[in-house]
Amino acid sequence: MHSIWAVARNTMAQAVRMKIAAAVIFLLLALLPMMSVITTGDGTLLGKLQSFSSYGISLVSFLLSILTISMACFTLSSDLHRRTLDLVVTKPIARCQIVLGKFLGVMVLNLILLAGFACIVYGLTMAMPSLTDSDPAQQAQAETEFFTARKSVSVQIEADAVAKRVEERIEKLKKEGQMPDQMSLSQIRQTLTQQEQVSEKSVELAAAKEWDFQNVFPPRDPNAVLFVRYKLLASPDPPNEEIFGQWRIGDFRQFKMGIQKFKTPVYAVEQSDSVRTIHEIKIPAAAVAEDGHVTVAFFNSPDYNVSTVIFEQMEVLYKVGSFGTNFFRVVLLIAVRLIFLAALGVSLSTWLSFPVAALCSLNVFFAGLVNGFFMEAIGSLGAFLGLVYQFTIRWMLHIIPRFDGPYSPTDYIVSGEVLPWLFLIRAALLTLGVQMLLLLAVGIWIFHRREIAKITV
Amino acid sequence: MESGVNQFAIETIDLKKVFSDWWGRARVKAVVDLNLKVRYNEIYGFLGPNGSGKTTTIKMLLNLLHPSGGHAFVLGGKSTDAAISRRIGYLPEESYLYRYLTARETLDFYGRIFGLPGSVRKNRIDTLLEMVGLSGMGSRQIGTYSKGMMRRIGLAQALINDPDLLILDEPTSGLDPMGTRQIKDLLVELCRRGKTILLSSHLLADVEDVCDRIGILYGGRMQIEGPVRELLQHRGQVQITAGELKLQTREKIEALLREDGSDYQISSPMDKLETFFVNTVARAQKTQPTSGAGAGTGIQGFLAVQPKSPQQEALDRLVSANVHTEKIKEDVQTEKSRTRQETPAAKKELLAKLTQMSFSAEDAKAVTTEKPTAVPAKPAAPIRKDLLEKLAGRDQEPNGQTEKTGDPGPGGSPDA
């Protein structure tokens, strides 16, 4: 252990004395305070907070990822290149201790930096409400929608139901002999599935749609609130870019029993919303039934609207924790990413030169950033091509950790959404406990067999 | 392994190294069937021209390169074994040190790898820095050091664990004459304390004074090997060394020799190992090609006839001034008597040389069986014995030392 720590200390000294970390540190120190002043968002306090925290966290996590990659790839390969390792390996230190020491050094330094910059972003965010002049309503909005940690519940699109409807439509087309000749069956199925998925999300003019949410358990507190968060599109585009919605939110099962016997209230909200923007409706949490059931209904009234409305996003949220601890978990999520990248860089540089190892690491990093997109794209590819990719790219994407979607740290903070401990732990176990250990094992194995003094030009 | 393994501090059995290119085609035969044997507690001079495979052999001993064939044993085992590498000190060909660390941090880093506790580390670092003459410069980054200074830190680094076996690859390259002298004195002193030293070099003057045995490598093959004295001694020839001779005296001697009917040659003595080295390499060149730098005939001639430059002579005089201190005399005596059976005549001559007495006629006739440059030079800054003592962690009186170092024979195993 003392050997590993000695190598780790040496690695940190290298990064500091060779000014590898300096560029990133100065950039962040200059950019973060400046951004806190110049970001405005949509003009409200909430918008300012959201855009600053979004840029701040993305910037910190991106720059530290790049720094981790370059440090991790540089340290071992420069030691090999400058032959300083020739001397180190003749000492009573195992090869794996050298690899682990390098990894530890890169990791510790970057985690220290992460902790420092996370504190800066946190401090600037917390100071923002008192430093900007905003009315109490805006302050309250920021408090309930940003300085919080909310759990989100959404309605799963019922894939089985969609598939069933698609098959019904295909049967019908076949019966009527209207199957298009120029399309293969799988292409037809794909097109119909897309159509059905859109129709699942859309509300025609003069029609209504209900979303049934299960397992919604806001705190049993008279002041507790429930948020309905949505984003809508309209086709054709409405003249003023707005849609007027008539909403009812509550436990609709009670309608059968007659209005006098209602245990929980049903709330009515009527408001006009701009399209292609995320909006939130705030109602008392009392609308949710005891068993965690709540229904949200939307009526597309022809009196006000002229378009079909398509819901891009629809979820309900309620507060489950504090902003501080959620921020902490988000930082841990970034830490998981940095630790993985440190292991990746060090492992690759046991057998690749610095530029090659750095390029490979960057590729993995960027692939991780678009991993979910790739997976979806491959899933919807045609039969043959899909099969080819299935056996090449797909398994590679599986061993690469995901940095997008639910693994992206910013979304949690921006939408005030809770990052559950369980999710964080599962992500850490998968990324660090499986993928990273595998990488390190391969790197150590290669390094163990390597001729250190072999000249490579 | 074989019973022989434990007899030697370093043993290679038919060691081979072939460097191949990317396609696996053999490019360079750097080491060919090398059987190197270094006994415990001796200084072994590993000689050879550039590219003869010295560094390659050393790297295979230390598992920096994997042998293409054969075996290499160090201290009776493999150097990958931590229990063995713990007892080795290695100074590479160039000082491959972290340029961004200070000298003190460098030594601290290696000390930590050896798991030395903090206080021991600090003491050793102070002692070593003082010993290699860099005590005032410990907090400077190594990148700012001159080559010779780096070399000194490299040596200090090799001694941080008080090793039983020192492997030094051209330790004196880049060092000034004083530094060279200091290192040589240090090596003798370490050997006296029971260490084993493998010293690779192509600088013959370095090796000549200190080595017990030498081997000359050429084209990856061992050309010749043996104790320095034996190799350099011409049998069936007698050399008479004398001071300035009067012309008549010289004529008289020549007349006597003519009368005797023997071949003779009168010249000033020259550096014998150098001649020997050049001849050995030349012989080898006739029979076998090399992968390293070829010593063209021009260079050979150059080496053979090159007279010493005035500066060099001045330096020689400088570093060999004050040879007659009592201290040195004692040291040399103990050192010599440990390994060699002295003939009384030789001993007398040695003593005479040490005290710079003029030779009497009888003394001058004594056969020189001593190492040619056995005159020990007083180092510019002598190795401080107390420093060495501290390093070795021994704090006994000077009397105890001679006993101790006289004890283990050349074949004895100090790790018993």
Ligand SMILES: Nc1ncnc2c1ncn2[C@@H]1O[C@H](COP(=O)(O)OP(=O)(O)O)[C@@H](O)[C@H]1O
């Ligand atoms: N990594 C290597 N790849 C190819 N050839 C090498 C390598 N290292 C050494 N050699 C060759 O092996 C020979 C012996 O080199 P070396 O052991 O360094 O000689 P020296 O006796 O000067 O230390 C030289 O011809 C050298 O060019």
Ligand SMILES: [Mg+2]
């Ligand atoms: Mg060499």
